[in-house]
Amino acid sequence: MSAQSINDLLFEAATLLMVGMGFVFVFLTILIAAVNLLKAFCERFPGQEPQAPTRASSKAARPAQANEDKNIVAAITAAVHAHRQANR
Amino acid sequence: MSAQSINDLLFEAATLLMVGMGFVFVFLTILIAAVNLLKAFCERFPGQEPQAPTRASSKAARPAQANEDKNIVAAITAAVHAHRQANR
Amino acid sequence: MSAQSINDLLFEAATLLMVGMGFVFVFLTILIAAVNLLKAFCERFPGQEPQAPTRASSKAARPAQANEDKNIVAAITAAVHAHRQANR
Amino acid sequence: MEQLAILWDSTALAHFELGQVIMMAVGALLLYLAIVRGFEPLLLFPIGFGAILTNIPLAGFTDPGGLLYYIYEVGIHSGVFPLLIFMGVGAMTDFGALIANPKMLLLGAAAQFGIFATLFGAIALNFIPGFDFTLKDASAIAIIGGADGPTAIFLASRLSPDLLGAIAVAAYSYMALVPIIQPPIMKALTTPEERKIEMAQLRHVSKKEKTLFPLGVLLLTILFLPSATPLVGMFCFGNLMKECGVVDRLSKTAQNELINIVTIFLGLAVGSKLSADKFLTVETLGILGLGAVAFGIGTAAGVLMAKLMSRLTGGSINPLIGAAGVSAVPMAARVVNKVGLEANQHNFLLMHAMGPNVAGVLGSAVAAGVLLALVG
Amino acid sequence: MEQLAILWDSTALAHFELGQVIMMAVGALLLYLAIVRGFEPLLLFPIGFGAILTNIPLAGFTDPGGLLYYIYEVGIHSGVFPLLIFMGVGAMTDFGALIANPKMLLLGAAAQFGIFATLFGAIALNFIPGFDFTLKDASAIAIIGGADGPTAIFLASRLSPDLLGAIAVAAYSYMALVPIIQPPIMKALTTPEERKIEMAQLRHVSKKEKTLFPLGVLLLTILFLPSATPLVGMFCFGNLMKECGVVDRLSKTAQNELINIVTIFLGLAVGSKLSADKFLTVETLGILGLGAVAFGIGTAAGVLMAKLMSRLTGGSINPLIGAAGVSAVPMAARVVNKVGLEANQHNFLLMHAMGPNVAGVLGSAVAAGVLLALVG
Amino acid sequence: MEQLAILWDSTALAHFELGQVIMMAVGALLLYLAIVRGFEPLLLFPIGFGAILTNIPLAGFTDPGGLLYYIYEVGIHSGVFPLLIFMGVGAMTDFGALIANPKMLLLGAAAQFGIFATLFGAIALNFIPGFDFTLKDASAIAIIGGADGPTAIFLASRLSPDLLGAIAVAAYSYMALVPIIQPPIMKALTTPEERKIEMAQLRHVSKKEKTLFPLGVLLLTILFLPSATPLVGMFCFGNLMKECGVVDRLSKTAQNELINIVTIFLGLAVGSKLSADKFLTVETLGILGLGAVAFGIGTAAGVLMAKLMSRLTGGSINPLIGAAGVSAVPMAARVVNKVGLEANQHNFLLMHAMGPNVAGVLGSAVAAGVLLALVG
Numbered sequence A, B, C: 001m002s003a004q005s006i007n008d009l010l011f012e013a014a015t016l017l018m019v020g021m022g023f024v025f026v027f028l029t030i031l032i033a034a035v036n037l038l039k040a041f042c043e044r045f046p047g048q049e050p051q052a053p054t055r056a057s058s059k060a061a062r063p064a065q066a067n068e069d070k071n072i073v074a075a076i077t078a079a080v081h082a083h084r085q086a087n088r
Numbered sequence D, E, F: 001m002e003q004l005a006i007l008w009d010s011t012a013l014a015h016f017e018l019g020q021v022i023m024m025a026v027g028a029l030l031l032y033l034a035i036v037r038g039f040e041p042l043l044l045f046p047i048g049f050g051a052i053l054t055n056i057p058l059a060g061f062t063d064p065g066g067l068l069y070y071i072y073e074v075g076i077h078s079g080v081f082p083l084l085i086f087m088g089v090g091a092m093t094d095f096g097a098l099i100a101n102p103k104m105l106l107l108g109a110a111a112q113f114g115i116f117a118t119l120f121g122a123i124a125l126n127f128i129p130g131f132d133f134t135l136k137d138a139s140a141i142a143i144i145g146g147a148d149g150p151t152a153i154f155l156a157s158r159l160s161p162d163l164l165g166a167i168a169v170a171a172y173s174y175m176a177l178v179p180i181i182q183p184p185i186m187k188a189l190t191t192p193e194e195r196k197i198e199m200a201q202l203r204h205v206s207k208k209e210k211t212l213f214p215l216g217v218l219l220l221t222i223l224f225l226p227s228a229t230p231l232v233g234m235f236c237f238g239n240l241m242k243e244c245g246v247v248d249r250l251s252k253t254a255q256n257e258l259i260n261i262v263t264i265f266l267g268l269a270v271g272s273k274l275s276a277d278k279f280l281t282v283e284t285l286g287i288l289g290l291g292a293v294a295f296g297i298g299t300a301a302g303v304l305m306a307k308l309m310s311r312l313t314g315g316s317i318n319p320l321i322g323a324a325g326v327s328a329v330p331m332a333a334r335v336v337n338k339v340g341l342e343a344n345q346h347n348f349l350l351m352h353a354m355g356p357n358v359a360g361v362l363g364s365a366v367a368a369g370v371l372l373a374l375v376g
């Protein structure tokens, strides 16, 4: 590759560097604003939340159960395994 | 689309309506007869059932192991408890 | 198929039989040697095992929760016992 | 800064068309219905999300080489995904209530009147300028009345792929709306006395009967309606897997991970058909209207058939259970139970309604087979 | 009522051919064997169901565009499904018993005599009019003697796709029949005294050995038999996933959901090869006969080799365990254990038989590689 | 014994090329790093194994018709696998910490400087004879600085498939090396006082915010960067599945079985790109070097940005958390926590570092979109 064409590429790369970083910053800054709007919105209209919380709490309950379930399943698995071993 | 061709289509649709509903009824009526035959067959030849029941009961027994039997529930509770203790 | 061409095929099959069985035996015999080497290697360089053991032991710890802990074993024994009782 | 110009040109802002914006709003609406209203979320959620992705300018999700293009071609153009869903549904279905009371099959048959009447209605719509439904289009639309998602998607993919998006959305939306659509019709066609009828408890059904049942259904379908065997065959395959008891690990995978994976992809692929040029047409309005009619007629036909059977059997059948014949498992059966409880606090119709409910699945698969054989 | 005529014409009744009826009966027989007799149900169940679906007239399951057509092309024509099954089987296999006693590999080698002797037999069958087996056909048939389903399907898909259905059915059927086929041969070739031999307990095998073992097997296969690396490579990949302990979530998926999904599809796709024109031939009879011979010879060769080793080692080896060298994991090892217990109530051979048993898997994969290299 | 000659010719011994031997050693090295050193085992394990299989002479894994050929074409050439992985990762990601403190997005932005600076560096390497990177190659290499595996694989498959193997290996290797690469840079750029800063506890984030967040991210991406919507869209799809709470069974499958299955295949397919002719080049050395630089620059940029923000906010931000902006979830956040604890035993930064950590995932997906739009 000729030095000339590399220099051209380097110039393009430098432009990409500036445009790219600029765009990333602008984009994520807009996203910051969006999240702040989102927070304001959710504080202003928690009216629909009664539905969400019930779902949320029932969900929160589920993982908790799930953990317990996992322990229980583990225990049962072990028991069944031991039982099968014993049966062979 | 010309009214004529729509009328032709409507005639076809009407035929489909009759033939289709007729077929559906005939088919499901035959299925009723088949299910009744099936019942009669299973009542007449339960001789092969000894195998099926054992499978069925051993299958039914599986949930039973975990859910219904008090001894098992007690044992699992103990296992889970011990497991938690061990994990802390 | 002519008897001649079948005879040719038979000859090829006979060769395959000898070459194939020979290769299988040679290959698996080499594998025996390889396993013995492996054993020697693992006995000679258990030095790298400290790492493996930690992993192994942390892995082993998982079954250990179920298998080795006396409380758990007791509980499972009870569970299996109860299960058998229930199944009879 | 030529790059900036390219970058601006590559934002969607410079390329949005109105139709895409509207379709993304439709996608958002489906997400809202799924998440907030709880309408058939397992399907409407991925369909809605797929609709949004599909309509993003420049993103190329449905262009050859795009993600949704591949998923649609592999899963729906081929017909494979709806059949796998049907296999999984089969593995989750318990035919016990139907085997105990096989007469319920007549209710599953009657409710298919919604399908064939709608077929007639779809053709009649052609008198209105702007509508131009062929017999294939009309058949694909009519199957919405079968109240069964995979059947509707399978038939639409065979007969009228361009309408698939609208048909699938209509089918799942109305299935979610069953608690709103059905009760008024059920109450209008029954007397309070009829709604109070309690039904005799169902007999026990042996494992052997449950195991032989899917084989019997398959045999009859093979003999009389081979065109329905893809749907009925995979359904019976799933059901036999479940009931036979020797392939539990396969049955569990079919009911869980496999059907979940396929559902995610099926939903996205259906959503990929919600593009502006195919959905924002007067035909979609027609499809939505016809779908509602189909559900209404199907419900009414089921209830009237049940009413007739109630008379003929001296009042041992509660006519409400006819409404479950449209399928929409298990929603329709639950609606029956609820309306029954309103009339009589001790009237638990759930198990009795499960018979016509699963019969409706078979009925609409049979109807789909008839349409494939005669129109396809 | 022209429609009625079309509908009648579209029922199967007007189109059944005798061959299709017979093949559906074969499918039903396989279902019966799987469900009622418990013969290898995980494979024979979907194979049997696939056979029924395949032979439905007008349904087009195996026509281009049909469900089974796609599954076969994607999964078996490509060779992908048997390799994924092999990966899952690898992730379920414990080589501990074999590493503890590597001499058992000789038994896994000896039992492959069943394969190569059958190859000779298949060619010899050509003297009977009606048989016309090429060397490729004969090799694909002979691999039945390997007593390993995915190996047989993989090799048949490479060498003789038309015979694949019969070969797979024979392989799985005889694997299920191992408890009937093997004991008489085992008893005929051993004395009661030999059967009573108790074997020394196996040494402990470290995690490190188990982890390095699949890598060693892979290395040797790469060096000496690259044509076997698809099979052996995927097997070792699965086994290393299991033993290395750092990718447990992948290993568990490979052993459960992934292998279950592939098993469903593999079975259906094999069933799709059970069409009348390919299965109802005198060649199928030949394949079934040769398969039985192959199992018998493999068992005998394994037992005789074990007998020889028993003599040479001064009686520290029970010759029965040679029978496990055919693979058919873990059925053959259980049969050995049972026959051993009959001779001596305190003789638990299960763990000792697991060595030759898994050696047999490697042995038949190596034999398949030899056949691919020399005949493929 | 002509057969013996053929058999010898069909062993690998007669056909090994040096490049293949070296690449198999590279594969073995990756396995070693995965198994013994615990480097990103879920990916490096199947990649390493795939590299070994790919380089077996005569085995044909990557020839048309070979297993890895199919997996690569179906999953990576199409771009499907990395997108499915991204969906699964989305379903596993909790944006709570980021929503509670959205300023952290600036750290996720700053750390992408590693990407764009490396792009410049890759082009500059062309001055060295032997290097010949196009702008597409340079972009694909630069994305290693995004410290996100699926993003790197997706972008490389679009822009520079020949370099995919080296890029994926570099990306995952450096992600595993984060605990070694980052701490010196973090310490060099911060004072002990800064490292001791404790941060205020994060506010509670409601379910509603978490549900709306992925939709907001998707909306902005649609408006401003459609070329990033395949990546961001599937990520948000997964995240919304998780947070909306109505499709739990789909979400769980996406996070477990589906992502596991795809991971196995993705790893093998990436490994299939580790062939001697594509990997054993000076370019690979350049890629490995540039990757290390990219990680270093990204880390430094994140820390410096955090330092600036710390000054501007009067010291309420610990500059260490800037290092988490490169993504490498959750490794980078854990490293931040560890370095923080070294400076101040009561300083638990893990939750605070999760914000920039997930912001880094979004940041590199956005950077990938910019590169696709401007270079692709």
Ligand code: NA
Pocket (backbone or CB within 6 Å): D145, D146, D147, D148, D325, D326, D327, D328, D360, D361, D362, D363, D364, D365
């Ligand atoms: Na229906």
Ligand code: NA
Pocket (backbone or CB within 6 Å): E145, E146, E147, E148, E325, E326, E327, E328, E360, E361, E362, E363, E364, E365
């Ligand atoms: Na074998």
Ligand code: NA
Pocket (backbone or CB within 6 Å): F145, F146, F147, F148, F325, F326, F327, F328, F360, F361, F362, F363, F364, F365
């Ligand atoms: Na990143």
